[in-house]
Amino acid sequence: MEGTRVMHIVRFADSDATVHCGLLVDGVIRVLEQDRIADLLALSLAELRVLAEEPAATPVAAADVTLLPPLDGRMEVWAAGVTYHRSREARMEESAERSVYEKVYDAPRPELFFKAVPWRVVTDGDAVRVRPDSSLTVPEPELGLVVNAHAEIVGYLVVDDVSSRSIEGENPLYLPQAKVYEGSCAVSAGIRPVWEVPDVKALEIAMTITRGDEIAFKAAISTASLHRPVSELVSCLFDGQPYPEGAVLATGTGIVPGMDFTLTPGDVVDIDIAGVGRLVTPVR
CATH class of the missing domain: 3.90.850.10 (Fumarylacetoacetase-like, C-terminal domain)
Structure with missing residues (x-):
């Protein structure tokens, strides 16, 4: 963990009700390419960690979205x-x-x-x-x-x-x-x-x-x-x-x-x- 950073993997709906997955840190969500938690869980732990440590892109304010239960698919x-x-x-x-x-x-x-x-x-x-x-x-x-x-x-x-x-x-x-x-x-x-x-x-x-x-x-x-x-x-x-x-x-x-x-x-x-x-x- 870097300093006091706290990371969570989240599933959320944007203002258009489109569902995404992302990494929430300090009130900002980095949107991931994978739209389902189930797709993230198809990855190995090592692959997921590499994905989580990639440079931030497509930031979204957590206050502007609706957080959903982080389960989907056939979980x-x-x-x-x-x-x-x-x-x-x-x-x-x-x-x-x-x-x-x-x-x-x-x-x-x-x-x-x-x-x-x-x-x-x-x-x-x-x-x-x-x-x-x-x-x-x-x-x-x-x-x-x-x-x-x-x-x-x-x-x-x-x-x-x-x-x-x-x-x-x-x-x-x-x-x-x-x-x-x-x-x-x-x-x-x-x-x-x-x-x-x-x-x-x-x-x-x-x-x-x-x-x-x-x-x-x-x-x-x-x-x-x-x-x-x-x-x-x-x-x-x-x-x-x-x-x-x-x-x-x-x-x-x-x-x-x-x-x-x-x-x-x-x-x-x-x-x-x-x-x-x-x-x-x-x-x-």
Whole structure:
């Protein structure tokens, strides 16, 4: 990183509603030749880094465009579960099948599940949602790994894996309904390149939920508490199936409110991962 420069790979719509990709640094976007994030993820990590370091051209002010979720094409969002001790405790607390979560925490194979396709993902400023048939819903702040078609981690995102604890707690087989629905997946608007994050094992993840003028919940944790190496999670994700246009893998949460807390419409969820980005979403 040069000085205090902070780079993000972004996807945005210009004043004509044409979608582009670019590199955002200090409020200015350098437009890239590739119009899709998926095309960038077809490149190797080395090729992407060379592209990012080319001389600036075609600058656009970030204030003049609309930042979009940095996913498109045939990208997929997956997530890992029970990767922090707090998550293990919370899942056991809510579930009628406690042993399922106790066993997977230390099992050779991690829990991985499908979360969203690009057109279902929202970003900073957009709303996340609670299911009308859920009595207990929580945000789950997570470090997201942006992985290219070659199974290389090329960047990081802030991810909110919004989840219905009441539905999953009834039966683990209800996991897709608890995790996959409209407004259940939000990501930060910029991908932080992997080469600009010196130590992924020491990032603070902080979440504040405000309700009106009050703080309803606040907590923080470090990725140092992540139970499995991120390289192991990526290896398991790619074991058995390709991702020709890349994927985002959320690495699980270590922040889970108590059973007496649920999101309500009007709440605002603010997630910050040091060195990666920030994601602020209202709740509908």
